[in-house]
Structure formats: structure tokens, C-alpha cells
Amino acid sequence: MSREGVGGRRVVKVSANAPADPRLPSTGTAITRQYKGRNIRVLVQPDGFECEGQRYKTLTAVAEHITGSHINGYRFFRLEARP
Numbered sequence: 001m002s003r004e005g006v007g008g009r010r011v012v013k014v015s016a017n018a019p020a021d022p023r024l025p026s027t028g029t030a031i032t033r034q035y036k037g038r039n040i041r042v043l044v045q046p047d048g049f050e051c052e053g054q055r056y057k058t059l060t061a062v063a064e065h066i067t068g069s070h071i072n073g074y075r076f077f078r079l080e081a082r083p
Helices: 059-067
Strands: 002-004 010-012 030-035 038-045 048-051 054-056
Touching (some): 048 059
Antiparallel strands (some): 002 010, 030 038, 038 048
């Protein structure tokens, strides 16, 4: 929801639970993926992600830790928007 604020500035209200990226599930959701015989579970936190007891700022950082190479986190966890 948006409206005109003081001085003609646009004011946008965002829910505290709304994810920053529409591909991302809401806080508290577990993202799971099978990778090379392992069950990967990532918990969406308000300020990042938790996987195997470690905290990460991005899904890409999680995917890089798991695979050992650079890969887009949304692609790795199959969260990309489909056309």
C-alpha cells in the first residue's frame, strides 16, 4: 500500500513478515533440497538463513558452502520464478 506523504514523498508500507524478494518464502519457513545424497534444510530467518548450524546473509552463500562453487541460491534451491 502506498500513499503521498509529507512534502510529496511517497510512503510505502511493507509488512514485517513480507519477504524482500517475492521468490523467498516467509520467515520461519524451511527450504529443503536433496543434493548428492544429502538432505539440505535451510531455515529462513528475519535477517538471513540458517543451515547446518551456520548463519548466512544470502541463499547464494548457502549454495556456495554446500556445492563448493559459485551458484545462484534461488536457482540451487529451485525458487526461481517460472515464466
